[in-house]
Amino acid sequence: MNRRTLLAVAAAAQALGDPLPTPNAQGPTPQRSRLMTLGFDGAEPRLVYETADRIEAPNWSADGKWLVYNGSGLLFRIPAAGGAPEPVDLAGFTGVNNDHVLSPDGRTVYFSAKGHIYAVPLTGGTPRRISNEHPADAKLVYWLHGVSPDGKTLTFCGDRSGNKDIWTIPAAGGEDRRLTDWRSADDGPDYSPDGKWIYFNSERSGSNQVWRLPASGGEAEQLTKDDRCNWFPHPSPDGKWVVYLSYPPGTQGHPANQRVILRRMTPDGKDVKDLHRLFGGQGTINVPSWSPDSRRFAFVEYTEA
Numbered sequence: 001m002n003r004r005t006l007l008a009v010a011a012a013a014q015a016l017g018d019p020l021p022t023p024n025a026q027g028p029t030p031q032r033s034r035l036m037t038l039g040f041d042g043a044e045p046r047l048v049y050e051t052a053d054r055i056e057a058p059n060w061s062a063d064g065k066w067l068v069y070n071g072s073g074l075l076f077r078i079p080a081a082g083g084a085p086e087p088v089d090l091a092g093f094t095g096v097n098n099d100h101v102l103s104p105d106g107r108t109v110y111f112s113a114k115g116h117i118y119a120v121p122l123t124g125g126t127p128r129r130i131s132n133e134h135p136a137d138a139k140l141v142y143w144l145h146g147v148s149p150d151g152k153t154l155t156f157c158g159d160r161s162g163n164k165d166i167w168t169i170p171a172a173g174g175e176d177r178r179l180t181d182w183r184s185a186d187d188g189p190d191y192s193p194d195g196k197w198i199y200f201n202s203e204r205s206g207s208n209q210v211w212r213l214p215a216s217g218g219e220a221e222q223l224t225k226d227d228r229c230n231w232f233p234h235p236s237p238d239g240k241w242v243v244y245l246s247y248p249p250g251t252q253g254h255p256a257n258q259r260v261i262l263r264r265m266t267p268d269g270k271d272v273k274d275l276h277r278l279f280g281g282q283g284t285i286n287v288p289s290w291s292p293d294s295r296r297f298a299f300v301e302y303t304e305a
Contacts, residue, residue, distance in 0.1 A: 032303045035069060037080070037296045038262065038276055040241070045276060048082050048298075056283030057098035058298035060291045061122075062106030067298055068122070070096050075109060077122070080291070080298075089124030098286045099144040103171070104151045110171065112144040117154065117169070130154070130173050140167075140176065145232075145287060146190035146198070147171065148215070155179075155189040155198055166200050166213070179217045187254075188232040190288055191215065192239065192267065199223075199233040199242060208251075210244055210269070223269030228261075232285050235267060238294040242267055243275070245285050256282040262299060279304055 035049040035058060048067065049055075055071035060080065068077045069085075073094040078085040088109065090096070100111035102122070110119050110130065118127035131142045143157040151171060158167040158176065164185040168177045180186045184203035191198055197212045204211075205222055208229040213220040224230045229247040231254045236242070246261040247254070258281040265272045278284070278301040289298040 033071075034301050034303065035067065035078070035298070036301060037291070037298050039296050040264075040294075046296075048080065049078055049085060054283070054302075056300055057100065057286040058289050058300060059100060059102045059109075059287055060289060060296075060298055061102060062104060062292055064292050068100070068102060068109060069300070070098050070100060070111075073113075075100065075111065088120070088122065090120060091124075091126040093118075093120075093127050097143075098283050099156075101144060101147045101154070101287055103147060104149060110144055110147065110154055112142055112156070115139075115141045117142045117144050117156065119171070130171070131169060132173075132176060134160075142167075142169075143187070145188055147288075148191050149193055149195045155191065157187045157189065166198060168215075177217075179213060180220065186211075188286075190232075190234050192235045193237050194239060197235075197267075199235055201231045201233065201244075207249070208247075208254075210242070210265075212267075223265070224272070225269075226272075230263075232287075234285065234288050234290060234297075236290050236294040237292055239267065240294065241265070243285070243290075243297055245281070247281065254282050256280075257302070260284065262297075 033051050033055045036045045038045045053071050055069050059068045066077045067080050075088040076085040095113040096111050108119050109122050117131040118129050120127040134140045141159040146155040153168050154171050155168045165180040166186045166189045182204050186202045189198045189200040198215050199212045201208045202211050210224040210230050210233045211220045211222050227249045229251040231245045233242050233244040241264050243264050246263050260281050261274050262276040280301045285299050
């Protein structure tokens with residue numbers, strides 16, 4: 001299937017993907033998407049690709065050569081240094097949303113679509129469903145966010161009976177395991193590089209803050225304690241930093257089209273620093289976005305009308 005056919009199929013089926021949250025205090029309509037990388041050496045953000053289409057959620061390949069993102073219900077990859085994007089051939093499958101991760105060996109893309117988790121080779125192929133079917137009265141919706149450093153386990157936000165919690169599932173398929181069971185929403189889980197912790201965001205303290213819990217399950221520890229609403233924590237491969245997305249106080253959910261801040265902190269929640277202010281939110285850093293050498297971080301920002 002060529003690129004033109006893939007894009008036509010995707011445009012017709014885009015509605016099959018998970019809907020974006022409705023923003024509170026809706027900002028201006030974005031006009032263009034800008035795929036960027038940000039260095040930790042004080043350098044300015046670097047533009048990789050700009051398009052009039054909405055694109056989201058970059059991953060960085062294990063060899064450092066590629067970025068993978070979603071758009072129009074498909075997955076694309078593009079050279080990390082810039083160039084022309086190319087679609088990952090999904091054999092006609094569409095509806096991919098902004099929850100996808102790459103396996104540590106760089107061979108497989110795991111992604112969420114239509115409420116389930118799928119796997120496909122980065123070189124393309126027919127997606128294979130990983131997640132389980134559930135009875136209609138106990139349906140578990142899967143929003144994938146992280147993969148363990150050994151590549152054996154996926155972690156996701158699961159919504160069962162209206163309660164969002166942190167879960168895991170074997171990457172090869174198998175039984176789901178629930179790690180949190182709280183009255184308020186837990187979301188955005190991602191593994192630390194040593195595999196000992198899962199970082200996530202939770203409303204359990206009143207507003208969304210960054211937390212972590214042992215990857216095997218147990219008591220969670222709150223890391224951020226400010227008046228902002230903090231989402232999608234991603235530990236660096238070298239274990240020195242965590243980058244997360246910070247919304248203004250009072251924000252509900254993780255809406256699109258907002259003025260937000262990319263922030264960094266140490267893994268224990270100290271030394272918080274603003275890295276970059278942007279127009280974004282949903283789609284900016286939903287998934288792990290670090291370069292393998294921990295020197296740069298990929299994200300998507302949007303230009304305003």
